[in-house]
Amino acid sequence: MSILAVVERCLEVQFSEVFRILKNPVDEKYLISPFLIVPLMYVSMVMPGVLNFQRELAEHAGYNAYISVVLVGISIHLILWMIYKILRSNQEGLDVTAINKTCFGKIAGNIINFAIVLYFCFGAYIKFRAYIEVIQVWVFPSVEMIIICTLLVLLLYYTVSGGFRSVTGLSFFGLLISIIHVIPEFSLVLPYTHPLNLMPLFNHSITDILLSSKSMIYQYMGLEALLLYYPFIKSPAKSQKWAHLTVFFLTLMYLMIIIITFMYFSEGQLREILWPTLYMLKILEGPVLQRVEYLAISMWLIKMVANISLFLWAACRGMKNVFQIKPRASLIAFLVGFLILEYFLKDPNIFRWIEFYSDVGLYFIYGYIPIMFVVTQIRKNWNKG
Template sequence: MKQASINKFAVSPYLVFFLLYASMVEVGILDFQKAMVQNAGYNAWMSIPITGISMHIIVWMIYKICSSNGDTDVNEINQRYFGRWIGRALNAAIVCYFAFGAFITFRLYLAIIQYFLFPEMSLLPISLMLAILLYYIVSGGFRSIAGICFWGVLCSFVAVFPLNLLGLNYLHTRNLFPLWNHSVTELLLSAKSMVLQYLGIETLLVYYPFIQTPAKSQKWAHSSVLFVTSYYLITLLITFMYYSEGQLRRVVWPTLHRVALLKLPLFQRLEYLVISVLLIKIIASIALGLWAACRGAKQSLRMKQPVSLILILAVFMIVIVFVKEESFIKLMSDFYESAGFYFIYAYVPLLFVLTRFRKTGKSS
């Protein structure tokens, strides 16, 4: 697609804040605390700023990579740096990566619905309804996805954020002490487990050309990373002060469980409200991942986006019907976490180094 035609679908720079937020805050916000505790106990909150700072560096690298290559995306950069065949192979792998990430989010959200709302209900009917909704959003183009990200984030701001302020009288600050009883290695391992929550930030490599004046959007991208890091840190601290470490290890979906214990005059089951409101933002995150996969399939595999979208959603349905073991779903989630870790901390820096060498070579 030529740059002139891309400009018709470009979005305002400030929307990058909502696009990144929607991709970084997913279902993991409901249970990331359990993974954090495994390595560093209640000192794990110190790991979140470490991960957040590294994400700022990754965002800076992405902007340097794309801007130095004429405001293009990762699919064209791969073919430019690695040649036609290796570049296409890398692009095909990236297509699978984004599609796989979208599926993991899709399946984990279905698990929450089944656990809290409809324990006896088959997943197939609601999966089909969500798949139809996803097809409608993604087929509408990138501007539609940016719009749903905006409204999804806005709804979570209005309906979910205030819930963190409820129950402050039940917090115990002494749970956070002693402040330093774990090693630096344990804190780094905890920071590594936190990377899973930020996966989705790499979609910026795909939709970068769809941003009007991308250079102006960089401040919004860093603002989003800072806000998300602060949100994760506050949520983790509140959870740590609400539960003892022993209690937290036994609780399923700690954020929802804490909300479920709260009672309001008009809402006796607040977790139902949270799950329902999060649907908009979760759908936005999945749609963004699907669009990135379909965009890559169009550029590298010469496959029309509606066709690739239907194929991916069909695979979603097949896997959901035939794969129901929680252990296998956990295995897929762990694999996605490992792939995402190397994508962010190995592949992106590699592109950055190649970009700097290429730029130095041209200048000399």
């Protein structure tokens, strides 16, 4: 630790009694390089939703919905910029739970923190369930899902208990795998596309396009996990450009998928199909594999486990900060909860849950984050004054 840092630490103690309690420095050996935020952000945002977001997106704005993708992409850049502002409003190295406590006091702050923990835990469950649903319909229609759930839960426990760095490692492979297969697969579909489908370029009202945008936001949810893993990034300021790059790349990827989907399916046909992305792969035929979609679903496992474990990790980290509960204990509690829900809840309608989750996420991203942004900026200026 440099002398400067020591001085800074001493000054902090003098300035504020609160900071001393809150300061939760993360050991150097748990930190990750700034550019590793790319796989983390990519994996946290791309979810099973990428397999079926096209249909809902086209519900209101029809085949003009590609405009919605661009609009939401731009707004997410803004939100990301706000997140960085929030996290940097105090000294470096605090996550959102600490900021909540400084802004709203201990009790109110912890209530908000607990809500955030629940949000991440629910998010992890939703994704878990959605992936299980895909496996059930496409790969193993007759296998007891509880077996596959148990396997997944064990794998999740193994990853999350390895700590943040092992989650990052898995995310890196998740990114690699989806990049390897997404782009070639979509380019192979190109011969079957009808560009005429995209015309006319603009024949829906602004309201329709905004309504479609609402369903697109779900595809970017997960970005808020940054609020919790921010202190784990070495020299966090440097990571901002990587984060924006990831969002930009992701928007391009969604745009590519949506345009190819719209050219591949006629509008009436898209309305009939539950998982358009997987459905498109049904046309491909490999030299050994006659059907590619099974391979794609299996490869998705790595990405999905990375995604779910990042959310679980965030929830456990939140629990630790709020109630000082050991992460391992809360992790086991969450995972057992998953299994119990899976066993007792025989609700096949995952889409209603996703709708609820995406509504909550909408308020989190477009409500909570801007409010926090305003609060922290006012506080910062107040303190300066």
